[in-house]
Every structure is written in C-alpha cells, then in structure tokens.
Amino acid sequence: MRHGKRWKGIAVLATFLFLFFGALELDAWARAGGGRSFGGGSSRSFSTPYRGYSSPSQRNEYRSNQAPRQPVAPSAPASQPWGGGGFLRSLAGGIAGGFLGSLLFSSLGYGAGIGGLGGGFGGGFGLLEILLFAGIAFAVVAYLRRRNRESFAGAHGGQITMGSSAHGGGCGSSHGDHAETAVEEPPGPPDPQRGLAEVGAVVPGFDAGRFPEEAMDIFFRIQGAWASRDLNPVRDLLAPEVRQEFQRDLDILKAEGKINRLENIAVRHSEIQEAWVEAERAFVTIHFLANLLDYTVEEQNGQLVAGSREIPVKFEEYWTYVRPTRGSSWQLTAIQQAG
Known part of the structure; x- marks a missing residue:
C-alpha cells in the first residue's frame, strides 16, 4: 500500500512536469x-x-x-520560443513553484511528525524525492536554454573580424599591443x-x-x-x-x-x-x-x-x-x- 501511494505521487508529479514543459512550447509558431x-x-x-x-x-x-x-x-x-518569457511561461513557473513548495512544506511536516504528506499523496513521498525531481526539472530547463544560446552563438562563429594581418602580423613592434587593443573594440x-x-x-x-x-x-x-x-x-x-x-x-x-x-x-x-x-x-x-x-x-x-x-x-x-x-x-x- 505504501509503495502504491509513493508511485501515485511520482506519477502525479511526472504528469505535472510534462504539462509544465508543454506550456513552455505553446508559444512556438508553425x-x-x-x-x-x-x-x-x-x-x-x-x-x-x-x-x-x-x-x-x-x-x-x-x-x-x-x-x-x-x-x-x-x-x-506573439512571444518567441524560449525568448522573452511570455505569459504562459510565467504562469507555468508560478504554478510549478507553488506546487513544489507545497510538497516541500508537506514533506517537512511529515518529518516533524505531522503524519505524512497530508493525504494528498498518501505519505511516503519524502523530501529527498522532491529535491530529486526539482533538481531534474531545473537541469532540463537549464540545458534547453543553454543549448538554445549555444546554437545561436554558433551562427556567429564565422564572423570576420580585424586580425593581425591588417597590421602586418604584429611582428614584435611596440605597436603590437595597441593593435590588439583596437581589435577588441566593438565595431560601429x-x-x-x-x-x-x-x-x-x-x-x-x-x-x-x-x-x-x-x-x-x-x-x-x-x-x-x-x-x-x-x-x-x-x-x-x-x-x-x-x-x-x-x-x-x-x-x-x-x-x-x-x-x-x-x-x-x-x-x-x-x-x-x-x-x-x-x-x-x-x-x-x-x-x-x-x-x-x-x-x-x-x-x-x-x-x-x-x-x-x-x-x-x-x-x-x-x-x-x-x-x-x-x-x-x-x-x-x-x-x-x-x-
């Protein structure tokens, strides 16, 4: 019975995370x-x-x-995918925080002897599991955002910038440091x-x-x-x-x-x-x-x-x-x- 309630809680949380990430994709256009x-x-x-x-x-x-x-x-x-936030992402984030916070406080109540997770999940769904799933959710979001930034930055990888050849290779002259400093300045x-x-x-x-x-x-x-x-x-x-x-x-x-x-x-x-x-x-x-x-x-x-x-x-x-x-x-x- 205890294991059945535990898996029920895991299933509910997994379903919530699925809907949460699904909401993040609703802004995408076709x-x-x-x-x-x-x-x-x-x-x-x-x-x-x-x-x-x-x-x-x-x-x-x-x-x-x-x-x-x-x-x-x-x-x-309309907002862009993974771009400027958007109402759906803000709403989903708020719901996610409230949901996980509720689980966290319920788990702390269980640890203090209040008697499980208040019947919503039937007990057995401890603080360790909550932190584990929260960590997984955070890691997935961070990974997707990092991949999006890296893919966009990769498109800039072939940009042509002013190199040392424009200054004769900087062959140890006293002007070499000044040339390098000039290259670092953003172009107009x-x-x-x-x-x-x-x-x-x-x-x-x-x-x-x-x-x-x-x-x-x-x-x-x-x-x-x-x-x-x-x-x-x-x-x-x-x-x-x-x-x-x-x-x-x-x-x-x-x-x-x-x-x-x-x-x-x-x-x-x-x-x-x-x-x-x-x-x-x-x-x-x-x-x-x-x-x-x-x-x-x-x-x-x-x-x-x-x-x-x-x-x-x-x-x-x-x-x-x-x-x-x-x-x-x-x-x-x-x-x-x-x-």
Missing part, C-alpha cells in the same frame, strides 16, 4: 520557418540588424493574393547606404527602391509553397540550407498527418535594413512586420490541433537574401527573429 532563426551563408547573417536605413516608399500595406474572407486586424505580438554600426552602393556596383540593375517589393513577392511565394507542403515551385528561391530546413519541417508534418494553414497574410511593413557584399555574393536583409491566421489541422478530418482559425498572430522577422555577383536571381538564405 508557419514557414517555425518562428525561429536559422540559415546562414554569410558572416553577418545573424548580426543585429541596424535600423538606420529606411525606405518610406515601402511602408505601404500589402496583402497576399490568397487572402480569403474578411481583413485581418492587428494583434498583440554598418553603413546601409554604403552597403547598397556596394551591392549596386556588383549586381546589374539593382534598385534599392524596388527591391523590397521583389523580396516581398518571394516572401508570399514561399509562404504559399509551405502551406501547400510542396517546395518545388520555389526551389530556385531558397538557398540550400534554408530549403533543407523547410523540407525537414514539412516531412515531420506529413509524417504526423498534419497540415499547417496560412491565411489572410498581411505585410504591414517592409524595408531594407542591411546590405553588403561578401565572397563574390551580394546580401540584402529585409525587415518584415506582418500578421496572419496560422493554424494546424489533421489531414484526415480537418480537426484543429494548434493555433486559431479566428485570432491572427503577429510576427516580426528579418529575411536575408543572397545573389551571386554573376548570378541572375535572389534566394532566401537566412531568417532571423526580431528582438
């Missing part, structure tokens, strides 16, 4: 890219975008040609106008005023291909690293028998944020602010399994496009979440 940062192909693909450049002609509102029914009203910004913000001039010099016919519209066309085509679960129509618009990531996500949806629906896509804002040339390739980053209906249904019966058919979600992303200086078309090479 649209193309899944609301996360990935891709690459450049040393600056995941650098903090500079907001100094603005193209007023591109501040108009655009809507997808596939938008059905009623227009979409702006909604409150990039000059968007200079970057656009560099891109225009190597890409024939490049027009900074019209490029956001071209980038937005690619944006809508990619979202449409994602919703139809077929990347072949946009294969030439995706860099290999992005295409592989998209295909992996679509394969998971197909294996689970689910379809991610994207409707009423409305781009509220788009403008060039950065432009540069690197390794005979031109890069341009576009800032998108948009909202849409984003939900997932069962393929067989259309039952809703995630998201909402009525409540739109708002997202803010930076899409980086690349084009070989001798090439003829732009491709999406990276997606970075704002914030």
